[in-house]
Amino acid sequence: MSAPPLYQQVAVQWSNAFLHLNRDEPGISGLISFAEAWRLIKDFLRPRDLSSPKRESDFNMATIRAAAEIITQCEMLLVLQDDFMDAVRIHLHLITQDIVQLMQQYEASSDAQHVAKLVARLSEWYNAWIPLEDLGESMLNAYNLAFQTHVYSVLPSSFTRGFRALVTLTFNLAQESTGAEWLFTIFPKPNNPSVRIDKPLWDAFHLLGLSERYDSLISSVCYEYVEAYIVKTCAGKWDEPKLNTIRDWMVNRIVPWMLLPFAREAKTAEDAKSMLQGVGSRLDFHVCKTLADLRTNEIFDIIVDYPDSTNALKDLKECLARVDQRSHLVQTLRKANKRRLLHPGADTKDILAQYVSIIRCLRMVDPPGVLLFKVADPIRQYLRSRPDTIRCIVASLVGDGESGDSLVDENEPIQPLQQLQAEDYSDPDWEPEPIDAGPDFRTSKPSDVISTLVSIYDSKELFVKELQVLLAQRLLTISDGNYDRERRNIEILKIRFGEAALQVCEVMLRDMTDSRRTDQHVQAQKSTVLHPTIISKHFWPALQSTVFKMPGQFKQLQEIYAKEYTTFKPDKRLLWLPHLGTVKLDVELDDRTVSADVTPLEAAFVELFSSKDTWTVTELLAEVGNVDRTAALKAISTWLNLGVLKEVAMDQYKLLNVAEADVYGSGSRLPAPAPAEDELPPVVTMQQQQAEQMQVFWKFIEGMLTNLGQLSLDRIQGMLKFAPGYDRNVDQLAVFMEAARREGLVTVRDGLWRLNK
């Protein structure tokens, strides 16, 4: 037989076990002492019900320790641990009862007090059952695991809510010690005043492993608290730098608070610092993100407030350097612009002003200009579609802002317009384009605002033309002969646009001064009351061509003057534009003299009445030429109001040589006519000019399609070079042709255009 008989094996095991337990004690005294120790320990470790009356503590800690020593010596710890854990498991239902009861109360009242009670109660249970330290770490770990697993499995989901409330509470406790006094009945204030008053609570959290398990929740509570603080203190306050204030606040208030939840084990300040580093930098990131979000949402108003909001922009810049929210900023601002700026209700002037502010603000936030480029694009496109944009820009160029605030910063030095330059790679300071620049991003060197505005349009010629129109309007309204202001403007503009572009303006200005000199000369030859302004037709923008002739005395005056002028300048001829003038008139009637400053048309009418007493409107019109009927009626009403004329029948007027007694009483006269709207620009605007030009081009298109049959767009474009002044590109032509097609003038098939017959 190879194996010993069974009884022999049992005997060997038995004696081994006996020797093991008896150790080297004589007889069976070792065995007996072990049995005694085992009983004692088991009794000591038995999980007790807290609610049952507390037994007198009859344990002598020394004997317990001795017993633990014996158990350890006998290597029976593992057996004891299993035994103990079984006992714990059997009793866990006691804890469950408490948890269920307190959580029900919390759920009913939503009062964090019950959660605090629960935490306190759980720590009591934990402390009551905790095994003796001498029994080794493994038993403690097993106990912790079993206890926590059970607690967590029993805690309802509403506990997170309560826990969050409890943690939130600690902010106020740590700071002003107001708030829930009840907490201190559950977790008494520590006696040592240097210890934080919420330390017992945090100790309990640690004891139960809550601070570890709900680590992210504690962080999020902290984030929320910080967020709320930032929104509370910073929203709408853009006039002072906030980021540093917030950081100071963090150091003074949040970091001390973080010591308990996050740096509990720290022994020294150094330890604490390194332990807080991770969570601290995350929190700082969060601060930047929150502030950036806040400022991003406010960005439109911040820009409106510029330059008072400079500090907010500086904060934003610093935050954006830390968090990548640039695309969000762009999107938000674009959306805000679309909603609040780029709609028909906004004045072009306001849009321009806001655009200039945006330029300035975003330059501050992002000097390379990528953000600006992305935000500006829709604004520029929108401005391009507005008919009066150029006029507004030009008006601000010459400082014509009625409100007084020009787009141009007075302190900004006047400099020539900057053209987009190709990148200079030999520049030692060259930097690549920023990483988020789009493919069509153009490196715009920080140029002045006017250059940026002018670059909305492809060519500066448009501006120069509009400038001429504006200048013409302004020159013609000047009556006191003081052109210093205009001269100054033109000098400024010369610096910007270059001499050549403003040559025409120069001529216009010289015309004005020359006119005065010519007039002086003519007056010296033959004194007359007529003082014309003589302008060079070719250098002035198209003026609304006059259609009416001055009758009677006025005509004579004009003829005499023209004759003198021709003697003075034989190679030149005068072409009268009477509607641009003004007449100072004394109307001598039988019983009175009426003095008035009137328009030439009004003067012409009253002159006609001196030859005949009664006129109909139609007769008057026939005398002066083709004048708009409404304009004629308006001119007549001036005299009606002055009591010079009277309407005797429908459309028939009679001169009142003797003043009539005012039948209606003097108060009932018609109110003085409101200044007519059409008084302002006698100059044909760019827009009208363009429409007229398009008419010309259309004739050419019609001509070529008539004779050459169907043509492709490219050929039409090529042929249009015969049309004088044609400067459209093929895309603009396509738009124009499409418009003609909609009007039924042409048809298109397979890319070939033909006249619609």
Add this chain to the structure above:
Amino acid sequence: MDQITTSLAPPTRTSQKPAATGSTSDVASSVTKRLSSELMTLMMSSSPGISAFPRSDANLFDWVGTIEGPAGTIYGGLKWKIAIHFPANYPYAPPVIKFDTPCYHPNVDINSGAICLDILQDKWSAVYSVQTILLSLQSLLGEPNNASPLNPDAANIWSKPDDFKTQLMKHYRPIAE
């Protein structure tokens, strides 16, 4: 063949004349200027039934014209294409004009399209322009000069409108779009 002769003939002329008149570029530019302004005038005049335009954007000396028969005449409601070629010394010499669309008319050669019109030959003057020529041609359609016919048959039956109309329509080809 007509087409080829019309397009080939003028260049030989242009190469001869400038030598007599002086600096080539000067002349060319002044002629171009004149033709441009005539085109502008023509485009803006909007005379009914007459129109002309350069054949291509590369050559301002070669134009295509369209003439509508004057209403109320036997030619009313019909349209003809004509080819206009300007000599290099225009306007000191008249343009060469031919009907591209066959035109049955006493003063028009039915085969070559050549026109017998005094102002296009010996009565030419520099004050005439494309517009005046086109207007003259238009009126010539309604009032032929039967004294110097290029097409004697047409001149003979001019007095019999029905026969004339039959012949006219026999030769007429509507302008292809």
